[in-house]
Amino acid sequence: MEQVALHYWWWILALVLIAVEVILPGYFMLWIGIAAGVTGLVVLVLPGLSALAQAVSFAVLAFLSCAAYWYWLRPRLMHDEPGSAQLNRRGEQKIGQRYVLAEPIVNGRGKAKVGDSLWLVRGPDLPVGSMVEVVGVDGTTLLVRAID
Template identity: 60%
Template sequence: MLMDNLVDNYGWWLLALVLIAAEMIAPGYFMLWIGIAAGIMGLIALVAPAMPAIVQAILFGVLAIASCALYWKFIRPLAEQRDDQPLLNRRGEKLVGQRFVLVEPIVNGRGKVKVGDGSWLAEGPDLPAGSEVEVVAVDGTTLRVKARV
């Protein structure tokens, strides 16, 4: 009986380690919280060794849903508030409101603007090369621009 209980606990803790390791390989915070639920389930199985497997499985499902909900409701908003560089990996969004010069004219709504040492695709009203434009939005790698008056 004691050996079966240890195997059950090790099974939950092994599942927790596998899920947390999977989170490190493919980050997204989803498997981390399910792994934490598996670890908690291992502790519960240690305290209540006679708990049937079906009850453990149901309790694990409830803990997994609760831990993910806890993350989405409370922890994720705190992490977003502390972000001192919210546009760090969204370079295009940093360009909204900035002015640039067209290196290729906008013809039929498409052209190119010089940004730093490179150029980006631009969409907007037809304008000649050399015109100054302002970025009003970003769609992937295309800047939506308007004529700067």
């Protein structure tokens, strides 16, 4: 029976580790699997490499790939997109925006046209058609001030 080339075993290990990563997500197994795949390439290029040299190569590559992820790639993936802190808080996204009153503000309460809907607003008494700026949010009510 023919012996399977040693670099194939490294690639099989890489596939197994990456499959474990799919089942148990994190980051660790993926990068160690990548190190195993690269070790397989090293063994393909240098077929006479001893088992000890292969193990050391794998250990160094695993450490370097995990470190590269942790210190270089992870911070770039974790950055916040503009507005992501307010993603599910629609009212807070309206702060600083200007709208026209669709209903007058009487006794401190009225409605403003926001896109294709009406939002409750609270602020100084103003007539219909007045321009207002959102200065805050109280639940689902926009706090507004008059714009001259």
